[in-house]
Amino acid sequence: MIDFRYHLVSIVAIFLALAVGIVMGTTLLQNPAVELAKKTSDDLAKSNGELRAEKEDLARRQAGNDSFVKEMTPVLAKVEGGLSGQKVLLVDAPGSTPALREAQQQVLELAEATVVGRVTISEKFLALDSEAVLDGLALQLKPTDLTYPTTATVYDKVAQLLADTLMTTDPAQTMPASSEAVLGAFQKGGFLSVEGKLTGPATLAVMFAPDKPFEGERADTQAGALVSVAAGLDIGSRGALIAGAETAVAPGGVITELRDSGEITQRVSSIDTLDMPAGRVVTVYALREQLAGRAGQYGIGTGATGFQPPVPSPTPVPSSSGS
Structure with missing residues (x-):
């Protein structure tokens, strides 16, 4: 028959094993894990910053392109x-x-x-x-x-x-x-x-x-x-x-x-x-x-064969010298 002392020893052994695991985790694994997490966080922050900058750059380029086309639309449409x-x-x-x-x-x-x-x-x-x-x-x-x-x-x-x-x-x-x-x-x-x-x-x-x-x-x-x-x-x-x-x-x-x-x-x-x-x-x-x-x-969607058809050439305007 298993007596009370056996149960007590078993419980103490379990808690001792847990304590040893915790100590090993905090002493052997803490620094590498923290450093890895910090490095990962820094890499993600850097990547996010680069993507944000790239998005802002693309937005500026698109705005500039749209502005140019708006200004040139009367000329382009009349080709x-x-x-x-x-x-x-x-x-x-x-x-x-x-x-x-x-x-x-x-x-x-x-x-x-x-x-x-x-x-x-x-x-x-x-x-x-x-x-x-x-x-x-x-x-x-x-x-x-x-x-x-x-x-x-x-x-x-x-x-x-x-x-x-x-x-x-x-x-x-x-x-x-x-x-x-x-x-x-x-x-x-x-x-x-x-x-x-x-x-x-x-x-x-x-x-x-x-x-x-x-x-x-x-x-x-x-x-x-x-x-x-x-x-x-x-x-x-x-x-x-x-x-x-x-x-x-x-x-x-x-x-x-x-x-x-x-x-x-x-x-x-x-x-x-x-x-x-x-x-x-x-x-x-x-x-x-x-x-x-x-x-x-x-266009730019699925099935498009190109952004535009061949652009028609404007009719040459003769120079005043007739050359």
Whole structure:
């Protein structure tokens, strides 16, 4: 039988071992551990300071770059006549930022383009329960000479109808007689709105992408619907592009959907730097490229082929000496 004295000796031995461990830890391990922790802390503080300085330097460089581009935008936008003689339709997607569109409109006007008006697509346009109504409108309102492909989706049909109403390849063309009925029906249904009175059909279209990507089960369908609209406007005109900030290149983003769409990327351009002054100038160059029958994906996000298309050369000005 184990007596009390055995228990007492065992307890004393346990506490003695603990005391020895504590003493060894404080005498043998304390200094190296503290020194290592201090060194690690100093290294992290140094690295953090360097990163902060690098961030501040990059911010100064970006601010300087933006300032330069803002000052030079009138000159850059007018290279080779800019967009003189072209008529541009602005299309606001649901969730796009008015400030970015307004800034881009100013640059388009500096490039001597005529903005014929603005169409805003509503969230209802992208709702699941709206598809049957949209399909009915597309069939009911189409002119007799307009034929939809057998493989066309609801949004393909609507895009083709809107392009027939809003777009042209001839700057001298006037609004078709059916435009009032078509636009009126879509506005009455709450699918889109028209800012003011359109001054005529456009030769070019700029769609402004939503700031935030779509989420949920219908994200790809909603983004794809807007890509279909842009593609339809492109077919009915001399060119179209989708412009937005880098957030539009996230999963569920409209520019992401465009860049993953295969054949459409060969016709419709995109710019993901609209929140940068340089990006607004790039939009002008991308529209000029559209007029030449080419397309490109520009910016800094996934799928971009470069920051900008080849910059057009300014027309040489003859010297006074005639040499």
